[in-house]
Amino acid sequence: MDGKTPIAITRIIDDDVGKAVREALDLVDAKRLMREGMLVLLKPNLLSAKPPERAVTTHPEVLRAVIRWAKQFKPRRIVVADSSAGTAMGTTEKVLKASLIEQTCQEEGVECMPLEKTTRTVYKVKDPLVLDEFAASTLLEEADLIVNLPKIKTHDLTRLTCCVKNMFGTLPLGNKTRVHGRFPLINDFCAALADVYSVSRPALAVVDGYLCQEGPGPSAGDVVKLDLILAGFDGVALDAAVCKIIGLETGKVPYLKLGEKKGLGTTDLGAVDFKGEPIESVMRPFKIPPGSPIAGVPMPRFLARYLANVVFKAAITFDPARCKLCATCWKNCPVGAITPPAELKQGNVPSWDKKKCITCYTCAETCPHEAVGFKIEPLKNAARSPLGIAAIAALGAIVLLAIWLAVAWPCA
Numbered sequence: 215m216d217g218k219t220p221i222a223i224t225r226i227i228d229d230d231v232g233k234a235v236r237e238a239l240d241l242v243d244a245k246r247l248m249r250e251g252m253l254v255l256l257k258p259n260l261l262s263a264k265p266p267e268r269a270v271t272t273h274p275e276v277l278r279a280v281i282r283w284a285k286q287f288k289p290r291r292i293v294v295a296d297s298s299a300g301t302a303m304g305t306t307e308k309v310l311k312a313s314l315i316e317q318t319c320q321e322e323g324v325e326c327m328p329l330e331k332t333t334r335t336v337y338k339v340k341d342p343l344v345l346d347e348f349a350a351s352t353l354l355e356e357a358d359l360i361v362n363l364p365k366i367k368t369h370d371l372t373r374l375t376c377c378v379k380n381m382f383g384t385l386p387l388g389n390k391t392r393v394h395g396r397f398p399l400i401n402d403f404c405a406a407l408a409d410v411y412s413v414s415r416p417a418l419a420v421v422d423g424y425l426c427q428e429g430p431g432p433s434a435g436d437v438v439k440l441d442l443i444l445a446g447f448d449g450v451a452l453d454a455a456v457c458k459i460i461g462l463e464t465g466k467v468p469y470l471k472l473g474e475k476k477g478l479g480t481t482d483l484g485a486v487d488f489k490g491e492p493i494e495s496v497m498r499p500f501k502i503p504p505g506s507p508i509a510g511v512p513m514p515r516f517l518a519r520y521l522a523n524v525v526f527k528a529a530i531t532f533d534p535a536r537c538k539l540c541a542t543c544w545k546n547c548p549v550g551a552i553t554p555p556a557e558l559k560q561g562n563v564p565s566w567d568k569k570k571c572i573t574c575y576t577c578a579e580t581c582p583h584e585a586v587g588f589k590i591e592p593l594k595n596a597a598r599s600p601l602g603i604a605a606i607a608a609l610g611a612i613v614l615l616a617i618w619l620a621v622a623w624p625c626a
């Protein structure tokens with residue numbers, strides 16, 4: 215339909231991922247983007263070192279199908295690259311192996327590399343919402359076509375990770391946590407996500423809705439076999455379509471409205487020309503994490519800062535039954551907020567320093583044993599903050615005054 219952005223939705227039947235990917239790409243006529251001799255950059259989600267069945271990383275069969283589809287147009291190079299959530303060098307290599315992405319690239323004869331191992335340049339963000347520039351791989355500017363290959367997962371912090379959030383992975387390793395640290399307020403962080411997405415702005419996206427995650431994603435959630443592929447050119451619209459499928463209001467994913475405001479795409483599904491399966495026929499509500507209670511709520515910055523950094527600050531917890539003392543969390547924490555226990559024996563857990571923690575979620579995203587959890591206790595946090603203590607003291611003084619008045623002037 216004229217003026218509408220196309221989105222294809224196809225079903226994966228009997229685990230034939232390749233067929234569903236090819237059908238989706240045909241339905242949106244993705245071949246019009248292709249020409250001979252291109253450098254095609256494929257950007258999967260390589261969050262952490264988990265096997266494909268755990269649904270943390272882009273499924274290798276989705277990647278394989280896109281590689282085979284792209285090969286028919288005789289590109290000069292196909293490069294598969296991403297940077298994982300860890301901060302230590304060598305983390306992405308582990309993810310490439312565990313996720314079977316490296317093996318798939320070898321089988322298909324295409325290049326595969328951690329983005330942090332490539333040459334970097336500084337990218338200026340046009341009309342930045344919050345982030346004016348950042349360093350990332352020169353591959354982003356060298357590529358003739360960037361294809362985004364996100365996976366559908368719920369996310370503890372942003373509620374959804376799919377097209378827009380996946381491009382945050384173009385920031386190499388610890389640069390991601392530095393952005394978390396620089397923008398502790400969820401709305402600012404989501405604005406930074408939109409800024410990062412605007413630099414590479416992939417021309418095509420193939421969404422992995424094969425094995426997904428719901429609940430406490432993006433790493434420790436429950437696996438959902440959704441058996442869907444989505445393809446399109448507008449990442450914001452694709453995310454909005456995914457929201458509809460999983461029963462999440464787009465307004466609860468702040469980076470979508472911010473992305474729309476920045477002109478990166480539309481959240482209006484009325485402006486989408488859906489092809490393939492009707493969206494109503496593939497809806498499957500996901501368990502959605504609560505996310506930040508102040509996300510998207512307009513308020514003065516001092517109050518937002520107080521609520522985010524004090525009242526709703528999440529406490530990191532370690533499950534002694536799951537923790538294997540593997541050291542991943544304390545090696546990857548960008549601010550040294552996690553320290554190993556005095557004795558490395560099963561049942562002991564690392565210690566967490568609330569004052570140092572910038573709530574970047576790296577520990578939860580990279581723990582190979584899903585032993586890191588988050589707990590938000592707003593009443594407890596408020597009561598222990600200086601403001602809370604002052605409020606309790608003031609309340610106590612009022613009560614004492616009232617009692618004294620009642621005793622001193624009983625007939626008044």
Ligand code: SF4
Nearest residue numbers: 537538539540543581
């Ligand atoms: S919490 Fe996870 S990452 Fe940290 S030491 Fe335990 S198992 Fe390793």
Ligand code: SF4
Nearest residue numbers: 547571572574575577
């Ligand atoms: S302890 Fe805090 S700062 Fe360190 S990795 Fe975990 S969430 Fe990030």
